[in-house]
Amino acid sequence: MLKVVARKKIDKSKVRHILIRATNWVGDVVMTMPALEAVRENFPGSSITVLSKPWVMSLYENHPAVDKVIHLKKGNGYFADLFEVIRVIGLIRKQTFDLAILFQNAIEAALLSYFGSVRFRVGYNTDARGLFLTHKVIRSDEVLKVHQVEYYLSILRAMGWEAISRDPTVHVSSENVKKARMILNSNGIKPEDFLIGLSPGAIFGEAKRWPVDRFARIGDWAVEKWGSKVLMMGSQKEKGICDLLSSSMNHSSLNLCGQTTLGEAMGIISLCNFFVTNDSGLMHIAAALGIPTLAIFGSTDPVATGPRGPKTRIVRHETECAPCLKAICPKDFRCMLSIQPEEVWEEMEILREGV
Numbered sequence: 001m002l003k004v005v006a007r008k009k010i011d012k013s014k015v016r017h018i019l020i021r022a023t024n025w026v027g028d029v030v031m032t033m034p035a036l037e038a039v040r041e042n043f044p045g046s047s048i049t050v051l052s053k054p055w056v057m058s059l060y061e062n063h064p065a066v067d068k069v070i071h072l073k074k075g076n077g078y079f080a081d082l083f084e085v086i087r088v089i090g091l092i093r094k095q096t097f098d099l100a101i102l103f104q105n106a107i108e109a110a111l112l113s114y115f116g117s118v119r120f121r122v123g124y125n126t127d128a129r130g131l132f133l134t135h136k137v138i139r140s141d142e143v144l145k146v147h148q149v150e151y152y153l154s155i156l157r158a159m160g161w162e163a164i165s166r167d168p169t170v171h172v173s174s175e176n177v178k179k180a181r182m183i184l185n186s187n188g189i190k191p192e193d194f195l196i197g198l199s200p201g202a203i204f205g206e207a208k209r210w211p212v213d214r215f216a217r218i219g220d221w222a223v224e225k226w227g228s229k230v231l232m233m234g235s236q237k238e239k240g241i242c243d244l245l246s247s248s249m250n251h252s253s254l255n256l257c258g259q260t261t262l263g264e265a266m267g268i269i270s271l272c273n274f275f276v277t278n279d280s281g282l283m284h285i286a287a288a289l290g291i292p293t294l295a296i297f298g299s300t301d302p303v304a305t306g307p308r309g310p311k312t313r314i315v316r317h318e319t320e321c322a323p324c325l326k327a328i329c330p331k332d333f334r335c336m337l338s339i340q341p342e343e344v345w346e347e348m349e350i351l352r353e354g355v
Helices: 026-042 078-094 107-115 148-158 174-186 212-226 236-248 262-270 281-288 341-354
Strands: 004-006 017-021 047-052 068-071 099-102 120-124 135-137 195-199 229-232 274-278 293-296 312-315
Touching: 017 026, 017 107, 026 047, 026 148, 026 281, 068 078, 078 107, 099 107, 107 120, 120 148, 135 148, 174 262, 195 212, 195 281, 212 229, 212 236, 212 274, 212 341, 229 236, 262 281, 274 281, 274 341, 281 293, 293 341, 312 341
Parallel strands: 017 047, 017 099, 047 068, 099 120, 120 135, 195 229, 195 274, 274 293, 293 312
Antiparallel strands: 004 135
């Protein structure tokens, strides 16, 4: 068990209001879901408020473990960001939280809860923030080698709270499912169609992206061999990649990249029959929704960030330089270029047959 440095033990029976500082990126948020659920189980009578960036709020707004969401909107310039921080600190103070659990590793999370007068502040002792934590979980080398789901659960385990290992699940609102059905229907996709989603992007960098022309082969085979309808998913920043994929296919497809909110994207993915993706936030959402998900890995480590769940499968080639965790390959990109469409399709067939 990880070591915790603290002056006082937390009496769980006296904790009424809990603040969770969310991680900032979609995939990271999905991987914290088992820990969030464990917080609810350890404090069943407490209210839980999540402090998150606006672009991941949809992951919390329909979650049964969450009572309220506060957004932290930054990136609008120094003075605007300063006023936003002051606003959020004021909100935290007003709600008189007994406990803050900081899944985000940055010092900002500790400062917000410290100046917000949260009585107990729990988190890893990263980013020189130990002074602002009442309960410092000492991050070991060993905890950096486990899956990120276990990394976040380990914070709770270190505190002596029960936190069982489980796969992430996410919850889509009925409104977003309704919007998703309307979007698909307006583009000629019927409920009975076999729908395969392709996610060829990855915000972190091009080293995580399997070549677009190979995704196009998969899309065409899905049409020809499975009778599928094919759609592309991704953020506005990935629109160029999805546009290229759509134009590279021989068959028609539906390109929704950058055209939906995260909540609508979750609704659409929940209606897919299959999902093929790079290591990305949408990969984690698809897996957490129980959609058969085939993930292609190159520069990143599936041991740490791979999709979790019984309906997931990974394609990856062992190379001496991977995982390098770099955004851009400094060598010959062999970790991705060595993976051929035929191999990916074979794994897709195995996964489809097994679910």
